[in-house]
Amino acid sequence: MNTLSLLSPAKLNLMLHITGQRDDGYHQLQTLFQLLDYGDTLHFQTREDRELQLSPAIAGVAQDDNLIIRAARLLQQQATTPQGATIKLEKVLPMGGGIGGGSSNAATTLLALNQLWKLHLSIDQLAKLGLQLGADVPVFVRGHSAWAEGVGEQLQAIDIPESWYFVAKPDCEVSTAEIFSHKRLTRNTSPITIAAVLKQGGHNDCEAVVRACYPAVDAALRWLDSLSQTNDNNPARLTGTGACVFAQCPDRESAEQILHQLPNGLQGFIAKGVNISPTHQALSL
Numbered sequence: 001m002n003t004l005s006l007l008s009p010a011k012l013n014l015m016l017h018i019t020g021q022r023d024d025g026y027h028q029l030q031t032l033f034q035l036l037d038y039g040d041t042l043h044f045q046t047r048e049d050r051e052l053q054l055s056p057a058i059a060g061v062a063q064d065d066n067l068i069i070r071a072a073r074l075l076q077q078q079a080t081t082p083q084g085a086t087i088k089l090e091k092v093l094p095m096g097g098g099i100g101g102g103s104s105n106a107a108t109t110l111l112a113l114n115q116l117w118k119l120h121l122s123i124d125q126l127a128k129l130g131l132q133l134g135a136d137v138p139v140f141v142r143g144h145s146a147w148a149e150g151v152g153e154q155l156q157a158i159d160i161p162e163s164w165y166f167v168a169k170p171d172c173e174v175s176t177a178e179i180f181s182h183k184r185l186t187r188n189t190s191p192i193t194i195a196a197v198l199k200q201g202g203h204n205d206c207e208a209v210v211r212a213c214y215p216a217v218d219a220a221l222r223w224l225d226s227l228s229q230t231n232d233n234n235p236a237r238l239t240g241t242g243a244c245v246f247a248q249c250p251d252r253e254s255a256e257q258i259l260h261q262l263p264n265g266l267q268g269f270i271a272k273g274v275n276i277s278p279t280h281q282a283l284s285l
């Protein structure tokens with residue numbers, strides 16, 4: 001086997017509490033990562049010359065900065081393989097939206113090339129490598145919906161009811177660093193247990209600051225909230241540091257109904273929450 005085509009799924013942060021800040025400035029979080037059955041598709045073909053070729057390029061992202069190339073190169077360095085890869089990317093996930101597309105692409109690349117290059121690195125080793133590329137890469141490498149603590153690196157796999165979601169991306173990109181350095185960000189939410197979150201839900205501490213700084217996010221949340229409340233769903237929420245917003249829906253039809261009413265200026269999609277990543281399902285991990 002020298003080719004593989006894999007889905008590279010998105011994630012949602014169903015809640016994100018900020019419980020403190022470390023001396024190095026990084027924030028202590030509690031968050032529930034929900035993997036989705038929707039994402040980009042990556043096609044891999046091995047080559048014998050150590051070259052890494054990716055197409056098409058992403059506008060505004062230099063090839064060497066693309067997380068797919070960075071992940072492949074990291075793996076080549078780690079495992080001194082003579083092989084390379086030709087990689088094709090079908091991008092459907094909006095970027096800079098808090099749904100983890102870049103992190104997921106990096107994780108899918110690590111998992112795919114580990115298998116194609118027959119490197120036999122363990123999931124623990126790949127997750128450790130992934131952390132060098134971004135805080136959200138390990139959850140995609142591990143491939144299970146998870147409860148995360150610390151600065152997001154302490155992961156515990158968890159089964160969450162596999163609901164349907166509607167997700168919308170307002171026409172703006174939110175800088176994670178800007179939100180985490182904002183002086184009005186809530187940083188002292190009391191720690192909560194997983195059991196309490198599963199019973200009573202949670203909130204996103206970034207939401208107030210993101211709404212204040214990005215009117216398009218505020219408008220999207222208000223629009224989605226009015227629809228979700230009419231449909232008796234949960235309130236609309238922000239994922240990660242945004243800009244994407246989402247609503248949990250009782251079934252596929254309710255999610256589709258919201259999608260059909262999508263106003264101008266928003267991109268949207270529907271997806272099902274999954275406990276096991278479609279990448280892992282395809283690789284039988």
Ligand SMILES: C[C@@](CO)(OP(=O)(O)O)[C@H](O)COP(=O)(O)OP(=O)(O)OC[C@H]1O[C@@H](n2ccc(N)nc2=O)[C@H](O)[C@@H]1O
Pocket residue numbers: 013025026027028029031097098099100134135136150151152176177180239240241242
């Ligand atoms: C908070 C999350 C939740 O999923 O937001 P999203 O990126 O998904 O929106 C992520 O963990 C983000 O991960 P990622 O986007 O990889 O963040 P990084 O590049 O590691 O950090 C960007 C900047 O955010 C700040 N940062 C990030 C994570 C954290 N726990 N505390 C922080 O203070 C730091 O200033 C850092 O320089």
Ligand SMILES: Nc1ncnc2c1ncn2[C@@H]1O[C@H](COP(=O)(O)OP(=O)(O)O)[C@@H](O)[C@H]1O
Pocket residue numbers: 058061065066067068094095096097098099100101102103104105106240242243
């Ligand atoms: N393969 C990739 N897919 C998406 N973004 C990438 C990729 N490689 C590098 N990036 C950069 O990473 C940034 C964050 O991407 P992404 O993970 O999609 O957003 P977020 O961290 O908000 O969930 C993008 O804005 C882009 O500049």
